[in-house]
Amino acid sequence: MDPKILRALSYGMYAIGVKGKGGPSACIANTVVQVAGTTPPVIAVSIHHDNYSNACIREAGIFTVSILSEDTSGTVIGALGLNSGRSIQKLKNIRHRVLREGVPIIKESACCWMLCKVIGQVETATHTVFLAEVTAGSEAMTGTPMTYAYYRSVIKGVVPQNAPSYEEPDFLTDPETEKYICTICTYVYQNPDVLFEDLPEDWVCPICGAQKSMFKRR
């Protein structure tokens, strides 16, 4: 079997808002699906065991889903998806609103949001699949929902190591070319016209916003 066939499954791009001990936080997920059509509807979301958001959802029993639109920038996705809420305030530079339940929804280029209450969970080797009732949500939606395929092909987005679909990129194993890799999000700088050394000192990673000093030569 060619493992690439798993990439043919279709997904969306979602920000999962959680209530942590240190305040509201959020992560990126591509697996949010409706699994029952009753009133209220039931959705399933898959979150890696190691993710800070996983622990927060277990503790609080609630979370939000903000459905990201095609207008969402790679920087927003990088800030939420490629850093840990344990170490940084991810929402600092992202337009959001904290619901009275203490969970945030993303206002920056999101189509709509839902508030979800956990009703069950299933463990796999690496991820928890949370089942949750949708108890509230937007009164309308705007924009076109971003699919994971769009994120990969148009935004050229990277995949964090905790995603179910992660695999080591080919370029990391090619010994021929010198590369500068962001140690936060694994973005690889490869502009043939400007040497990495010649980038201005205030240049930041276009995906996760990390400073130039966070890049390592490989």
Place this chain on the structure above:
Amino acid sequence: MDPKILRALSYGMYAIGVKGKGGPSACIANTVVQVAGTTPPVIAVSIHHDNYSNACIREAGIFTVSILSEDTSGTVIGALGLNSGRSIQKLKNIRHRVLREGVPIIKESACCWMLCKVIGQVETATHTVFLAEVTAGSEAMTGTPMTYAYYRSVIKGVVPQNAPSYEEPDFLTDPETEKYICTICTYVYQNPDVLFEDLPEDWVCPICGAQKSMFKRR
């Protein structure tokens, strides 16, 4: 909350192949997701309690996923998705191959296939979420995977009543216009240029292939 926001979740289009008492059968699902990235990978698929395929998967403990491409015709989707395997041989007119395990894979416009072994299941009010290991699959993939959004917007496909995302279409509740509705798949004939009565007797439903006599006026 506007219930339409649930339609902004992204899905694919899949044929789920099963081994029934009367032979191989298949249904359509839009919810197939990878939930763990281990070797072997683990996927989740959501199937309505009332579906024949649900009973077959419980009984046999295995099923296949054929990822449908954008080239898949509405007739193939209608034949598999809008009839019950309890009453008809759904695969009769569809190009397929039965694996030695007794489960079929779809050869007609599919991108690739996977053989899956059930390792757990979760019940919701209306659906079973089966968790399964992918134990075998295609050596390569072809074509562009069809998303559910593409099916709804380009193929103008209908949604069976057992889908999590089903809702009563607006036109069924509008008393002003006379309509002819396929009793098999709920497709509504509404070509303003040709009266339903004037269609040739060998005309069939463009979605599920039912004969003209299966349509009812409403």
